[in-house]
Amino acid sequence: MTERFVSAAETMGRVLGMPGYGFSTIEHPVSSADDAGLAARARAAIEQGCRLLVQQGT
Amino acid sequence: MTFRVLDPTAGEAAASGQRAPRLGTLQGKTVGFISNGKVGTKGFFAHLEKMLREEYGVAQVVSRTKSNYSAPADAHIVAEIRQWDAVVSGIGD
Amino acid sequence: MTMQLQSKIYEADSIGAVQELYHSNGWTDGLPVVPPTEDAVRACLDWVMMPPDQLIGIEPVRGLAITAEKLAINAVMAGCLPMHFPVVVTAWTAMMQEPFLLHGATASTGGCAILVVLNGPIRHEIGASGTFNALGNSDRATSVIGRAIRLCLINLLEARPGAIDRSTLGHPGKFSFCIAEDEEDTTWKSLSEQRGLPKEASAVTVMAAGAPRQIMNEWTTRPEEILETFAADIRANLRHYSIHPGNYALIIPKQLREHLQAAQWSKTDIANFIHERARIKRGEWAEVGKGAVVRDKADKVYPALESTDHLLVIAAGGPAGGFGAVIPPWLGNKSRAVTLPIGACVDCEPPKK
Numbered sequence: 001m002t003e004r005f006v007s008a009a010e011t012m013g014r015v016l017g018m019p020g021y022g023f024s025t026i027e028h029p030v031s032s033a034d035d036a037g038l039a040a041r042a043r044a045a046i047e048q049g050c051r052l053l054v055q056q057g058t
Numbered sequence: 059m060t061f062r063v064l065d066p067t068a069g070e071a072a073a074s075g076q077r078a079p080r081l082g083t084l085q086g087k088t089v090g091f092i093s094n095g096k097v098g099t100k101g102f103f104a105h106l107e108k109m110l111r112e113e114y115g116v117a118q119v120v121s122r123t124k125s126n127y128s129a130p131a132d133a134h135i136v137a138e139i140r141q142w143d144a145v146v147s148g149i150g151d
Numbered sequence: 152m153t154m155q156l157q158s159k160i161y162e163a164d165s166i167g168a169v170q171e172l173y174h175s176n177g178w179t180d181g182l183p184v185v186p187p188t189e190d191a192v193r194a195c196l197d198w199v200m201m202p203p204d205q206l207i208g209i210e211p212v213r214g215l216a217i218t219a220e221k222l223a224i225n226a227v228m229a230g231c232l233p234m235h236f237p238v239v240v241t242a243w244t245a246m247m248q249e250p251f252l253l254h255g256a257t258a259s260t261g262g263c264a265i266l267v268v269l270n271g272p273i274r275h276e277i278g279a280s281g282t283f284n285a286l287g288n289s290d291r292a293t294s295v296i297g298r299a300i301r302l303c304l305i306n307l308l309e310a311r312p313g314a315i316d317r318s319t320l321g322h323p324g325k326f327s328f329c330i331a332e333d334e335e336d337t338t339w340k341s342l343s344e345q346r347g348l349p350k351e352a353s354a355v356t357v358m359a360a361g362a363p364r365q366i367m368n369e370w371t372t373r374p375e376e377i378l379e380t381f382a383a384d385i386r387a388n389l390r391h392y393s394i395h396p397g398n399y400a401l402i403i404p405k406q407l408r409e410h411l412q413a414a415q416w417s418k419t420d421i422a423n424f425i426h427e428r429a430r431i432k433r434g435e436w437a438e439v440g441k442g443a444v445v446r447d448k449a450d451k452v453y454p455a456l457e458s459t460d461h462l463l464v465i466a467a468g469g470p471a472g473g474f475g476a477v478i479p480p481w482l483g484n485k486s487r488a489v490t491l492p493i494g495a496c497v498d499c500e501p502p503k504k
Contacts, residue, residue, distance in 0.1 A: 002150030008258070009149055011314045016213060018077070023148075030098035031151055038098060042105035045146075050114065053144050055080040061169050063186045065159040066178050066224045066306040068215055097444070126485055129255050130212055151260065 002028035024048035081143060085115035090142035092135060094127035096151045106146065154193050156203050156220055173228070177311055180301055180326060184228040195223040198233035199240055207240060208247035210308060212254040217243060217307060222299075225306055229299035234277050235292055239299045241355040241493045242267050246300075250487035256359035257310045261393075262318030263481030265300050266360035266400065267329040268465060269293070270343035271353030273493055274331045281333035285402065285467040286363050286476060289330070297327025322362035330467050336405060337466040338412050345418050345464070346490045358398050358463065358488035359481040364388070369473025372410040377475075378421060382428035384477045385455045389431045390439050396457045397483010401425070402476035404468025422459035429455035455483075463488060 001009045003025050013021035025048065026041040027033075033041065081087060089110055093099045103121060110116040120142060122135045130136075131147070139145055163169045169186045173179050185191070196203060196219055203220035210217060219240065226239045246253050246265065256263055269279050277292040288294055304310040312318065318325075334341045343354035364387075368380040381401055401421070403411070411421065434449030436442065456462055461483075468474065480486065 001148050005149040005317065007313055008315060008317055011309060012149075018075075021077075026150070029151060030102055031096060033098055033102075035101055038101040039105045042102055042109055045102075045106060046109050046114070049146065050084065053081055054084060055082055059164070061163045061166070061186050061188065062160050063163060063169055063172070063188060064156065064192060064224045065161065066173075066187065066221065066228060066302065067176075067309075068217075068221060068307045126252070126255070129252060129485070 001025055002030060004028040022052045024052070083115075084110065084144070086117045087143035088118040088120065088141070089116050089144045089146060090120040090122065090139060092131050092145060092147035093121065093123045094148075094151075095123040096127055099123075154196065154203065156189055156192060157218075158220060158224060160189070178302075178306055179228070180298065180305060182298075182326075184302075185230050187224045187227040191227045192220065192223045194233045195226055195231070195236040196220065199237050201240075207243055210247060210253060211249075213308070215307070217247065217303075221307055222303055225302040226295075226299040229302050230291075230295035231299050232295075235296050235299070237493050238267075238269065238273065238277070238296050238355055239303070241491050242296070242300055242357050243303060245355060245357045245489040245491045248489045248491075251357065251359065251489050252486040254308070256481055256486045257304050257308055258315050258317055259481065260317045260319045261361075261481050262321040262325075263359045263361055264322060264324030264328045265297075265304075266324065266356075266358045266478060267293075267297055267300060268342055268356040268358075268400075268463070269296075269329065269331040269354075270334065270341045270348075270356070271351065271493070273353035274334075276353075279329075279331035281331040281467040282336075282405075283469040285330050285333075285404070285469070293329040293331060294327050297324075297329035300329070301325055301327065324360065324362060328360065330402070330465065333405075333466050333468070337408060339408075339418050339464070339466055342463055342465050343490050343492075346460075348490060348492055353493040354490055355493060356463065356488055356490040358400060358478070359486040360400065361388075361392070361479040361481060363402070363476040363478050366475050366477065367473055368475075369406070372413070374411050374414045374416045374420075375424065377407050377410060378424050379428060381475055381477055382425055385425065385429035385479070386431050388477065388479045389429070389453060389455055390435055392479060393482065394431070394433070394436075394453045395480075395482060395484040396454055396461070397480035397486070398461050398463055398488040399425075399429070399455055399480065399483075400463040400465060400476075400478035402465050402467050402478065404466075404472060404474060405470045406473050407475055408466055418464040419459070421464050422456070422462040425462055426454065426456045426459045461488075 201219040205219040310316040
């Protein structure tokens, strides 16, 4: 989620019956970021996301 | 004077599913992207794909874009998810 | 009819305590609410002859069942009397039709409100006025009906600012945005009749709408010139806000309406004209600071209306003043206006004994 939509993601998780559903947070906005900015956001998404997708300790 | 007044809210929904089991590794896996198609997402997902392939050994990346960025993913995209090992999607603009 | 209400009951020992209970829980729009007592809620349900658990519809993103009881609680809070409740039920039924895209319309950063237009005999039954101050606080009925829509969104869909409702700005219509058409003082078909319903039916039209934009042209009686001012404002919206086509609403008060009617222009004639004149080229975006997204499509033409049927022409407003209003869509190609007759219900069952 971009950082300005974190509360929306938390609310939707709760509303859909999965409170505390984990997600990555990246810088907002995406629409006006340059290529280096998009790469940095992808890096942040992967670093947080992999911890969510993959069992830890493997 | 005591007022007896009613709760106007709908209450919490029952869980609409459960978390899928976590992967042991991303090596050799298929990852699907569900994009909202807004400006910047193409470049963002391009970088994400490159990193996943080159650094994490992801074998295949499938990219899908919702037909309506203000609505949930199209049914045919959701149906494809069962063929993927992991999904990346998000909220933002 | 079973009148066992399902909602949790709270006790408060004063009007002030009721207010603080509801405000502190985030259950209001910031204004005081009418305490929703069991009797007041049952009176609304009685009026529409629905049991509390009557299913009005399912909000698809959450799989959330919207019941008559929950709509009635929020309607009472807004100040609705039982006679206003059929309009609230019909509006919500219309909002949950797929073309309306309810979740998108209420969650988006675009910050639209729900415009509700009333047609038919219901207007007289509830005292809804389509004349002075039509887009403001014209009368009790339209004020409380519009407010009920918003309270239902807040409490049933959690469309609270910063939570599900991501509106960057929003607009004042989010408090209440309900108007009655002035059908008696026009030769035109009503909005609902224009959209295919019988003339004598009471009906509700809902549209995910931006803020109204007031125009003025009191210097001509020629329809083409009057409507060109409306078209120019729509073109401005395409340039300044969003290029996507959709439903636009035109509010045409009496002074301008009389010139159009005198020249025998119908709502269909108006729609044909606006369809032709309300369009821009993508390259015009460069003139308003949006050159970055023109790319190689400068000559591509964007009409405001994909079809003449998408224009909602509404006769309303006070008798004097060469004013009109353009109400643009939230995101025209995603959400469509829906019109339903009052009393129609989808998949409804007879009241349980």
